[in-house]
Amino acid sequence: KKQIHSIIKLTKYLIKKYEIRIKFILGHSDIAPFRKKDPGEKFPWKYLSKKKVGLWHNLNEKKLYEIRKKIVDEYEKNNFLKNLYKIGYSRVFNKNRNKNIKLLTKAFQRRFRQNLINGIIDKECLLISKNLAKNLK
Secondary structure (H helix, E strand, C coil): CHHHHHHHHHHHHHHHHHCCCHHHCCCHHHHCCCCCCCCCCCCCHHHHHHCCCCCCCCCCHHHHHHHCCCECCHHHHHHHHHHHHHHCCCCCCCCCHHHHHHHHHHHHHHHHCCCCCCCCCEHHHHHHHHHHHHHCC
């Protein structure tokens, strides 16, 4: 609790001093999803967002759970990736494309769907990414 309180205090100071937008408060895995896994799925991103430190979606958790693991088609997968790019995640290039998409999806899940990190794009991931991309405008 003391560490999280310190993170909030320090980050709010830096946000104010350097006029940082909330969407630019990122974890290592958000910036380098192909190399990093930290801060990990136990990091309290949702709590931090309530304190105006970092981004979070505003969707109903129960409704999200209902669409978890529902299959998406190729068009929806591409929309998911486009949403991730809008949010600020790295682009996936053709070299090791499938592996990199899986790593990118896991990084997204570690931050925004912390109780299921499987690297599989489903309807829940798609909806969360759409909500985040829309709210950045």
